[in-house]
Amino acid sequence: MHHELQELGRAVKQAQYRQHRAVDSALATIGTTLAQWDALRAISRSPGASARSLATATFQSEQAFGTLAGRLLAQDLIERRPGHGRRIEHHLTPAGEQVLNAGHAVADAVLADCYAGLSTVERAALLTLLRRFTADEDT
Structure with a gap:
């Protein structure tokens, strides 16, 4: 049982990495x-959001997001108010x-290329399973 779970965990990580x-x-x-x-997407979804909430949305520490936001600011891609x-x-x-x-x-x-080996039905099923798997994190 544990071998199968470890294999599943590795497959998810490998797909994410790829x-x-x-x-x-x-x-x-x-x-x-x-x-x-990803930071630009998060800001677009939540204009006016704080660094803390954007760090959470982008799976980063607040310090890491602050550094990233500084680079985006220097490139004139975002503004802070x-x-x-x-x-x-x-x-x-x-x-x-x-x-x-x-x-x-x-x-x-x-992403179309990454998931080209899956049918529309298979992609929908995978998305449903992953949403179920992460549902408690989204709340």
Whole structure:
């Protein structure tokens, strides 16, 4: 039993690694990285969000997200604005919107290739299983 579970865990990790490596490599062609594009996606989904909530959304520590946000700020892809109290809000700039949208096209093409071996039904089943597996984390 434990061997099968370990094999499952390794297969999930291997699929994630393959997908991340392929997307990151393709995003380099438009001058960004997976971590940067993921941060832009998170900010786009939650304009005005704090570094703490964006760090959680991108699976990073607050310190790591702060460093990443500093790079995005230096590239004029995001802006930080004072929020309520000491909170700093994060927003995309027009250049950030352009990189985000270009990244969507790149990622869609790469992911279509990554999952080309699965039928539409199989992809839907995999998504359903993974959502069930991570459901308690999303709350």
